[in-house]
Amino acid sequence: xxxxxxxKVTWKxxxxxxxxxxxxxQPYRVGSQDCRQYxxxxxxxxxxxxxxxxxxxxxxxxxxxxx
Numbered sequence: 001x002x003x004x005x006x007x008k009v010t011w012k013x014x015x016x017x018x019x020x021x022x023x024x025x026q027p028y029r030v031g032s033q034d035c036r037q038y039x040x041x042x043x044x045x046x047x048x049x050x051x052x053x054x055x056x057x058x059x060x061x062x063x064x065x066x067x
Contacts, residue, residue, distance in 0.1 A: 003024055005024060005025055005026040005027075006023060006024075006025070007023070007024075008021045008022065008023045009021065009022045009023075009024075017044065017045060018042060018043065018044055019042075019043050020040065020041050020042040020043055020048075021040075021041050022038055022039070022040045022041075023038060023039045023040075024036045024037075024038045025037040025038060025039075030056060033056040033057060033058070034056065034057045035054055035055065035056040035057070035066075036054065036055060037052065037053070037054045038052070038053055038054070038055065039051075039052050040052075040053070053065050053066070054066045
């Protein structure tokens with residue numbers, strides 16, 4: 001949520017060899033919600049799978065992906 005646009009956030013699973021990175025884009029507002037587009041890449045070994053999406057922040061601080 002507080003990561004600068006274009007700055008990657010990495011993660012690693014404690015239970016498997018999976019790891020990944022999320023790169024958020026510039027935040028923008030839709031009505032009363034803050035939203036961001038993002039790119040999420042998941043690695044399972046050497047191969048990575050990339051997905052792009054948009055999520056908006058809810059009143060409780062959680063994020064909901066738009067489908």
